[in-house]
Amino acid sequence: MALLVQYTLIFASVLVLVALGGCFSEHSGVINIGLEGIMVMGALGGALMLNFLPPETSAFMVVLLTVLAAVALGAVYSLLLAVAAVSFGADQTIVGTAMNLLGTAAATVFVKAMNTSINPNNVSSTIQYIAAKKAFLVKLGGFEFNWFMLLAAVALACSYVLLYKTRFGLRLMACGEHPQAADSVGINVYKMRYAGVLISGILGGLGGIVYITAGVSEWKFENGVAGFGFLSLAVMIFGQWRPSRIALAALLFGLFRALSNVYTGFDFLMALNLPSSVYNMLPYIISLVVLAFTSGKSRAPKAEGIPYDKGQR
Template identity: 50%
Template structure:
């Protein structure tokens, strides 16, 4: 093999990794943004894993029932996204009511919400579909976007072999950033996570802000879950593997991103890169030659999380009031 071939192979691998990385990064990004809204309003949201799976399940269920109607796959995807967002929001109410109104322990509530969904999906899928989840056969995958996909380099990097989830995700990132930093509501939400009593004293309804924060995390979590099902699971959802800890990885992404939207975006790319190494290892020549057990690649995102957290947690910028129920009477 001469150096020219090697270079060509290297470029192909690079394209392959970028093309595969983006659909993985988007669910992480959206769910981490959801976690950010929730935590910056003062509620720890460990239930993201469950919210994702809930959104993914109902999104896929919707796809399952409309897949024979001949609708355009991309329209189905958009409608499924709306279904995922609505179901994620509804499910997040279970957390916000418990955490905000009933002042429950947020970690325990979140854990319970994570456990209900896989069991529920297995229960219903086995009874009605005789399988462990919902399997759909709509092709959401886009091999090449017209015009844009023909642009040299950029076209191949960002507009070939992809899903529209990538563009929706980036659009949502922009919207979230603007909402978070440039609107009055965003400022109020952030105040409730830092010093709820100060916020309360200037007339902000802390309870409502926290409901908003958790609700947004439900919407983004539900969308993220459906995008996970579309972009990683090929339109399927399964009660056994669920979303493979992506809700928890998203929490790590959020911490690594220091609870800030743009940083979260780069953190999501970082984690998505590790996640993409597992399926692409057979394509990368020197990794292939090392003959490493596949299990190490599966562990990589989780291990990378720990390494990153070990370095970033000392000077953590966590919202000061997160996890503490707000009690109006307490000073």
């Protein structure tokens, strides 16, 4: 049971971070379908940092530098969406889809090239971070606490305050609801949308490194992030673009994802005699079922996905 709780919390942490990123982007008026690609890039930045840090680096510095590397690469990659969608008015869905395809492909090519340059016989797309990963973990009895769990909780609280209790958050949401009205009172819609997309890049990149370090000590980048970016979008929609509801949705989806890791420890689940692939599919099946019954009542920001035209009223 402790292992189930542990995996549920770590997978929920990933979903919370990435879904909150999508929430900020969509509240600004930009649909971020590219969260999957952003997660891969954040995972790449964090994994490279973990791989190349000297063994004598303190645990605090390992955590800090890894987080900075992940959020930096995630934010830089999200600029592709910001420039294309905000500055040039490109179709946001197409740009996001292209980012997803490019992210996994670019990371795979880069890692293979790096491994080959170090060892010509190594053509894999795998990065190892066995020793450095220990910096994120703290043993609490039979429970293994991961510092990323705390980081996700802090991000959740900060997101709620930022969106609903600050001038920045209220302006951001105004740009996603009625950008022309926001512009008429002096709010720079373009800057706010850039800010929303960049925040999604920061949180999405962080979610990427949390995901790949959740249960393994190396990652094969040609596997991407197994659809967690899309699962996070489902969490965001089910959570109605509200941080508090997103947290509850993330726990639900995180529980079903955790079952695929620990179902062998439960006799009643083993008695069902289901193949392991069924448990791996559970979170995605649940997401389809949940969205089928709830998406009709969803209330997305009114201007999301619509390029802003300053001359339109």
